[in-house]
Amino acid sequence: MCLAIPGKIVELLDTPGVKMAKVDFGGVFREACLEYLPEAGLGDYVMVHVGFAITKVDEEEAARTYQTLREMDQLADLEADELLEDPHEVP
Amino acid sequence: MKYLDEYRDQRLAATLVDEIRRTVTRPWTLMEVCGGQTHSIVKYGLDELLPVQVELVHGPGCPVCVTPLEMIDRAHAIARRPGVIFCSFGDMLRVPGSHGDLYQIKADGGDVRIVYSPLDCLKLARAHPQRPVVFFAIGFETTAPANAMSVWQARAQGLSNFSLLVSHVLVPPAIAAILESPRNRVQAFLGPGHVCAVMGWSEYEPLAERYRVPMVITGFEPIDLLEGILMAVRQCEQGRATVENQYARAVTREGNVEARKMIGRVFEVCDRAWRGIGVIPLSGYRLRPEFHAYDAERIFDIQNVHATEPEICISGQVLQGHKKPHDCPAFGTQCTPQTPLGATMVSAEGACAAYYNYGRHLAQVSR
Numbered sequence: 001m002c003l004a005i006p007g008k009i010v011e012l013l014d015t016p017g018v019k020m021a022k023v024d025f026g027g028v029f030r031e032a033c034l035e036y037l038p039e040a041g042l043g044d045y046v047m048v049h050v051g052f053a054i055t056k057v058d059e060e061e062a063a064r065t066y067q068t069l070r071e072m073d074q075l076a077d078l079e080a081d082e083l084l085e086d087p088h089e090v091p
Numbered sequence: 092m093k094y095l096d097e098y099r100d101q102r103l104a105a106t107l108v109d110e111i112r113r114t115v116t117r118p119w120t121l122m123e124v125c126g127g128q129t130h131s132i133v134k135y136g137l138d139e140l141l142p143v144q145v146e147l148v149h150g151p152g153c154p155v156c157v158t159p160l161e162m163i164d165r166a167h168a169i170a171r172r173p174g175v176i177f178c179s180f181g182d183m184l185r186v187p188g189s190h191g192d193l194y195q196i197k198a199d200g201g202d203v204r205i206v207y208s209p210l211d212c213l214k215l216a217r218a219h220p221q222r223p224v225v226f227f228a229i230g231f232e233t234t235a236p237a238n239a240m241s242v243w244q245a246r247a248q249g250l251s252n253f254s255l256l257v258s259h260v261l262v263p264p265a266i267a268a269i270l271e272s273p274r275n276r277v278q279a280f281l282g283p284g285h286v287c288a289v290m291g292w293s294e295y296e297p298l299a300e301r302y303r304v305p306m307v308i309t310g311f312e313p314i315d316l317l318e319g320i321l322m323a324v325r326q327c328e329q330g331r332a333t334v335e336n337q338y339a340r341a342v343t344r345e346g347n348v349e350a351r352k353m354i355g356r357v358f359e360v361c362d363r364a365w366r367g368i369g370v371i372p373l374s375g376y377r378l379r380p381e382f383h384a385y386d387a388e389r390i391f392d393i394q395n396v397h398a399t400e401p402e403i404c405i406s407g408q409v410l411q412g413h414k415k416p417h418d419c420p421a422f423g424t425q426c427t428p429q430t431p432l433g434a435t436m437v438s439a440e441g442a443c444a445a446y447y448n449y450g451r452h453l454a455q456v457s458r
Contacts, residue, residue, distance in 0.1 A: 001126060001127065001153060001154045001155060001180070001182065001229075001230060001231070001233075001234070001438070001440060002125055002126070002127050002152070002154075002230070002231055002233040002234070002283060002285045002286060003127045003285070003311065004233065004285045004288065004341075006092070006093065006094040006095065008093070017244065017247065017248070018210070018240075018244060025092070026092035026093075026095075030207070033208070033210060033237075033240065035240060035349070035353075036236055036347050036349045036350040036353070037347070037349075038349070045093065045094060047285070047288060047341050049233050049234065049237070049285060050180070050207070050208050050209065050230075050234055050237045051207055051208025051209070051210055051211075051237060052208065052236060052237045052240070052350075054233065054236065054285070054288050054289055054347055054350060055288040055289075055341050055342070055343075055347060057094055057340050057341060058339065058340045058341070059340075061339040061340040062094060062340035064339075070103070072103075072106055072107075072110065
């Protein structure tokens with residue numbers, strides 16, 4: 001119910017009264033209300049819940065989180081490589 | 092799809108599970124608050140990947156689930172009135188009241204419509220000026236700005252045939268009620284990411300401090316959930332109890348200021364009954380007095396509608412983390428998504444329905 005889906009703003013609509021936009025959800029297009037994100041513009045990724053954009057996806061934060069996790073993954077790989085080496089083997 | 096696929100990466104998930112395994116030294120019980128999170132956890136089997144010391148119990152954050160049977164009966168009483176166009180989000184239509192569901196009412200000739208957004212109801216109200224258009228406004232803080240906007244716009248556009256049947260609930264008072272219970276088992280919370288996208292997380296800081304319980308605001312994808320669990324377990328192991336934000340790409344401390352302003356203009360906090368739990372003080376929203384003309388409970392005479400719940404159902408204890416779906420003798424036998432007996436089976440986001448839909452009624456899963 002509280003699910004919000006990330007989508008990209010592809011068109012700002014000229015609607016009277018309420019600020020609306022056309023949003024691309026991976027090929028499915030729906031209208032979303034931008035009244036709560038007046039600063040959102042073309043090309044921005046927004047999280048949409050019941051037809052309302054409630055928050056912008058912070059691209060830097062998204063990249064940072066993902067990078068941190070990737071580094072953790074690489075760290076795990078390093079540790080796994082170390083385990084494969086024979087500690088008694090003389091290099 | 093961007094911002095979805097990368098958070099479903101199997102290899103990263105395995106890395107996070109390993110890291111949780113390395114971090115944990117003793118048993119911890121964590122609760123994910125939101126029904127959407129419960130659904131993801133069970134769908135991807137994340138709880139079964141975790142080390143045995145980390146137990147997930149499932150919280151009360153499914154608004155369809157916690158809407159009282161009595162309120163559903165009131166909705167049905169309105170939907171059966173001749174001339175009424177009754178609008179709802181799709182997941183409410185299958186929820187049985189004491190006498191059938193909204194699909195049954197539609198089949199019997201009632202005008203029941205599924206809407207994507209509450210703003211769709213305003214289009215209907217404009218197109219049918221002689222007919223009352225009623226929207227079943229359920230949900231947590233995530234949905235409140237949308238529902239508030241519908242009333243605000245109805246007034247601005249002079250639409251007098253539109254009203255809301257309000258059954259809004261709030262997360263922080265429910266968390267406090269769970270922590271106050273003498274039977275509480277929860278030692279850390281995964282906070283509701285999209286509720287906090289609207290409300291921010293400052294309301295959760297006094298809870299973390301007062302009850303000495305870690306809270307990690309968490310997203311909904313497998314990687315989000317596993318990272319949230321790791322952050323919560325780290326806090327538990329280190330003896331810390333603060334609010335941390337895993338879902339930084341969507342949530343800021345102050346939330347959505349414009350949305351919160353609109354909620355405050357249209358709604359006020361009130362006591363609310365939660366299905367399976369009972370009344371929690373100051374745990375919901377109702378329309379402010381200046382919007383009483385848009386309050387379906389005042390427009391339609393439905394105060395005399397009362398309902399009683401089946402006694403066998405343990406959903407209240409499931410919603411508070413005291414029990415799991417398998418602890419119920421009716422789970423998967425008398426009680427299924429087709430014939431739900433209570434709160435946690437009525438919606439796909441309820442813990443019992445999620446367990447059932449992903450086949451957990453077929454094998455005895457111990458946790």
